[in-house]
Amino acid sequence: MESERIWTAALVVIGDEILSGRTQDKNVAQIAQWLNVQGIRLVEVRVVPDRQEAIVEAVNILRARNDYLFTTGGIGPTHDDITVDAIATALGVGVVHHPKAVAVLERYYGSRGGITDARLRMARVPEGASLIENRMSGAPGIHIGNIFIMAGVPNITAGMLDSLTGTLEGGRxxxxxxxxxxxxxxxIAELLSHAERTHAGVAIGSYPFFREGRTGANFVVRSSDPAAVDACITDLTAALEAAGHTVFPDGI
Amino acid sequence: MESERIWTAALVVIGDEILSGRTQDKNVAQIAQWLNVQGIRLVEVRVVPDRQEAIVEAVNILRARNDYLFTTGGIGPTHDDITVDAIATALGVGVVHHPKAVAVLERYYGSRGGITDARLRMARVPEGASLIENRMSGAPGIHIGNIFIMAGVPNITAGMLDSLTGTLEGGRxxxxxxxxxxxxxxxIAELLSHAERTHAGVAIGSYPFFREGRTGANFVVRSSDPAAVDACITDLTAALEAAGHTVFPDGI
Structure with a gap:
């Protein structure tokens, strides 16, 4: 079997509201799950404040060492929305108004009080960027190089991911x-470790929990080879049963 | 007024289950909120996989540039729990069994089948570490230098934070x-920006939402000076009302 190219992505979550604990992030899980389906692995996430130097540092390190870099947050019309400027700085390019974004915003705000300077801010992109369709509200996402700049509001990001589905090259x-x-x-620690060692290319995660006063755990087997996953699950189930445990075949 | 020392913390979330999208992280928000109360600002979060070199890189960069570094995840008894070894490697120290942790685990497992090699793994700490009390289950957290190694399961981490309350030096x-x-x-973008510019030491975050088919936003004013927050809220409320908007005084 030929050795497989693994496609990787990183995510920079931009937002003081996550770091202050005010807002519970939802984008990490949703982007991770979407990337899995595209055959791309999310390998690192950084949450950084609304500060240009923090964004520039994270973007430049992570875009260089991954196939794709996603960002969420900071693309609205207000003074704390600095993502576009920070990414343009990271890339060493200027910021321009994207004509198509201007047209989209003029159309969207036509029935909502008209375009204003603040609203026009949402048409600003790093020079050379293209747009990602926003099916939920006015401001589009932005694609430049291997960077995908997404909204912070999770249901808007969901719509943007939907427009990107099938457009990114990935692996299995x-x-x-x-x-x-x-x-x-x-x-059953030794039994798990043995199952991972004897099945090449699989990783087993063990996730304990406490519910209704009882201790339990789910064991997740991951691989890009579905047959390897099935074989490992079969062996692990047999080993757990041989040790006297009842196995719930879809987890608990 | 004397210029104020700002105390900072970073958090490394260790876990393939977060990066795969299987598990929704809860620790970022809970640790952020707890740190705020201690007068410490969470300024960066990294989510890294269960891989030693990724943990070592994040720990060494973030412990050097912050007053405190927290980690969550990877301190259980199974093969994928590699946090202690990774942090010992980052610090250039060995791994030892902590006598008090051995005693805690022997007592905890006394009525639960007794101590085993796998369970003893949870008594391993980087050389020179002390323990953080775990009020929920057997395995303690670990404190070494400016690093606090916490559980991945959020309610266990909550108990560990509780034991640490009031023990860390912070600012206002x-x-x-x-x-x-x-x-x-x-x-109202220009109005917000004006309010932030005219109140030194405050930051205003604008958080839009869509509910019941309507567009709204909450505006969060933050500062370590409560009087500055109140003054800014008063001015911002007046400016919004002068512009014809009804202001909800606790947010929507």
Whole structure:
């Protein structure tokens, strides 16, 4: 079997509201799940404040070492929306008004009080960028080089991801299956480790929990080879049952 | 007024389950909120996979440039729990069994099947570390230098934060107040920016939303000076009302 190219992505979440604990981030999980389906692995996330130097540092390191870089947040019309300027600075290019974005915003705000200077801010893009369709509201997302600049509001980002579906080159999607047991993971640690060692190319994650006063754990097997996942799940189930545990085939 | 020392913290979230989108992180928001109360600002978060070199890189950069570094995840008994080894490597120290952690685990597992090699893994700490009490389950958190190693399961981390409350030196807590309007933020962008410029030491965040088919936004004013927050809220409220908007004094 030929060795496989792994496609990677990183995500920079831009927002004081996440770092202050005011807002619970939803974009990491939604972008991670979407990337999995495209055959791209999310390998690092950084949450940075609304400060240009922090954004520039994260963007420049992560775009260089990944196939794709996504950002969320900071593309609205207000003074704290500095993502476009920061990314233009990171890339060493200017900022221009994208004619198509101007037209989109003029149309969107036509029935909502008309275009203003503040609204025109949302048509600003790093020079050379193209747009990502926003099916939910006026301001589009932005694509430049290997960078995809998305909204902070999760349902707007969802619409932008939808427009990008199928347009990014990826590898084989990572497949995962889980099983679960009412067991303390410390009881079956060696058995898990043995299952991972004897199945090349799979990773097993062990996720303990406490519910209704009982200890349990789910075991997630991941690989880009579905047959390897199935074989590992089969062996792991047999080993857990041989050790006297009842296995829940879809997790608990 | 003397210029104020700002105390900063960073957080490294260790876990393939977050990067795969399987698990929604809860620790960023809970640790951010807890740090605010201690007078410490969370200024950067990185989510890294269960891979030693990724953990070492993030830990070494972030511990050097912050007063405190927190980590979550990867301190259980299974093969994918590599946080202790990675942090010991980052610090250039060995890994030892902490006698008090061994005693805690022996007591905890006394009525749960007894101690085993896998369970003893949870007593391993970087050489020179002390323990953070875990009020929920057996395995303690770990404190070494300016690093605080916490659990991945959010309610266990909550208990560990509780044991640390009041033990970390910080500055004045950041205070925040919010107001809200049913308005498109693009309509009042200049007004917000003006309010921020005329109140030294405050930051205003604008957080738009769409609910029940309507556009609204909350405006969060933050500062370590409560009087500056109040003055800014008063001026901003007056400016919004003068522009014809109804202001909801606690946000929407």
């Amino acid at each position: 999607p990572v497949v995962s299956r889980q099983i679960g047991c009412w067991v303390a993971e410390s009881e | 807590p950041v205070v925040s107040r919010q107001i809200g309007c049913w308005v498109a933020e693009s309509e």
